[in-house]
Amino acid sequence: MHDTDLHGDMLPDADAILAAAADVGVTRVVQIGCDVESARKSVEFAATRPSVIAGVALHPNEPPRIVERHGRQALEQAWSAIAELAGDPVVRAVGETGLDYFRTGDEGRAVQQESFRWHIRLAKQVDKTLVIHDRDSHDDVLRILEEEGAPGRVVFHCFSGDAAMARYCAERGWYMSFAGVVTYKNNDSLREALRVVPDDLVLVETDAPYLTPVPHRGKPNASWLMPFTVRAIAVDRGMSEIDMCAQLTANTLRAFGDW
16 A cells, blocks of 8 residues: 555655665665654654664754744644654654755744754754754854754755855764755756765765656656766766765765664
8 A cells, every 4th residue: 555645645655665776776774754743654664674764853844833833832842752752773863954944934043943953952962963954044054053062973964055065064074965966967066065075974865755866857756766866976076886885885874873
């Protein structure tokens, strides 16, 4: 059977996606939950599948929605639920958290920033990797990370900064993860950033079902398409595909632990 999303649309079979990914060499998956419900499902899913680990958090857009619809107490209850899930052994990351100024305007930024600070503290408390969502909010993300003190392991999910930001992150030992957008013809600035990231801090991701790499751009993304992104990164960095894959595997295991 297939599940349905909130709109009643059919969702693809998750185990079939894992099998298709394994067929092309993608044998480890980090499944992210972005609200309480999806975080719980991610933990349950990872608990029965050795190839999968989980990350749990409230996506930056969630806290303003929760407060607007249900009030402050509901946000604190959601935080408590995420904190409980974060203690599960299959959870290796607190995230994705951070800031998103693209969909949330000035009225929601204060609660976004408060939630980001809460997640940073949680990551340090449970000693899990912090996975950051940063959209149109680079300066504030970096400022809050410095003010709070970053956890031992930080991953910038779907890195979208410029070369100067990449150097800043690299100086602090923060991982930068690149998605299918790095394959897009008009994304020279992102490729410039990629080139200054040290080999041991580069990660790759799908951000499924979004940001599908060329030549499948415009179609739903999935883990089995990751080789297209990896090949593009390898070419841009002047590495062989085999060496790139070995480097990415080593980086992933350092960022999240072995599984």
